[in-house]
Amino acid sequence: MHLTADTLNDLPRGQRINLVNSLSGFKSANLVGTCSDGGEENLAMVGSCFHLGADPALMGMIMRPHSVDRHSLEYLAATGVYTLNQVHEDILKAAHQTSARYPREISEFTATGLTPSYLPAFQAPFVEEARIKLGMVVIETQTLAVNDTVLVIGAIEHILLPDNAVENDGFVNIERAGTVALSGLDSYHRSQSIGRLSYAKPDKPTHWLHDNAT
């Protein structure tokens, strides 16, 4: 099948949205936790977090200011902090439910049964039930002219994770932590490790470091 930008535009809107959302490959599934200066907590599912750099440790994400992302974006811009909480299978339905358009005065924590937890002197709530959690400091928010989405760049200030998730070389086994992958808008996947491949060099083929590790 060969679609072009023109034939894509002829598709009904719902089909086009589902299709295009599937084309980048698997996505991360994270819950963004924020709290307004007035104490209103917000929790939102995002599928657009991406690694931006290790030194300094930075993460990017894309938010849509006219969607359910709007409260998160408002609170993180106002307070300068947010959390990212990797979604695992046990909290998946609750996590997806946070994408409903709740009014401002309703906390998605309360509505979905997830538990907010805090670190001292850090205003954004973590998800107690999550296993891998980041406390982020906003470095920059930038509206992208091409479609008015907002690129949020954050620095990693806190990392909370299970001791046994971190391997000797620093690699975090997110599969062991039950982290799920997202495809399209609403399709969730558990993972099965194929293995880790050695650092690639021009003069010799890469090889498996851990075959079918779990």
Place this chain on the structure above:
Amino acid sequence: MHLTADTLNDLPRGQRINLVNSLSGFKSANLVGTCSDGGEENLAMVGSCFHLGADPALMGMIMRPHSVDRHSLEYLAATGVYTLNQVHEDILKAAHQTSARYPREISEFTATGLTPSYLPAFQAPFVEEARIKLGMVVIETQTLAVNDTVLVIGAIEHILLPDNAVENDGFVNIERAGTVALSGLDSYHRSQSIGRLSYAKPDKPTHWLHDNAT
């Protein structure tokens, strides 16, 4: 375990890079195909492609201008086009091998045994062996001041995919196409569908649309 930005900085560089690269969750695995005006082909693995919008259909990715990404970045900026090819298990080792630092005159296609293929009047090479492939037109490249990485924004011009991958509502079953997920720098995963969840609304709980679909 609780790490902070400070304790993270105390880790040896290799450990820190592995750790931070694992924290965004699962990543997409795509091969970026480019061809210079002089006819030099380049193919590079990227783990940073993300959905940016469906209308218009846009994709973002992050590239590192001082790494092996440099030829890709140079060619896509010069020619205005590139391809994105979802990595599946059968081409995984070849795909990972493209991340070796080959000199300019060596095509990663030749070096790894993957086959370049072209559409008429589109200068960037697709990976013949890939199943889901996009022809992209560069909209913008922007160097991010925070760490000098480059955000590439592209519009989807061509979509090539197997007929049976697209479901009635437009959702593309990338699991059926064998697409792999990446975690960290070098860990690859096949997926197992948990299911699709219904569009979330405040007044009723989300439910599974397809339980354990494959």
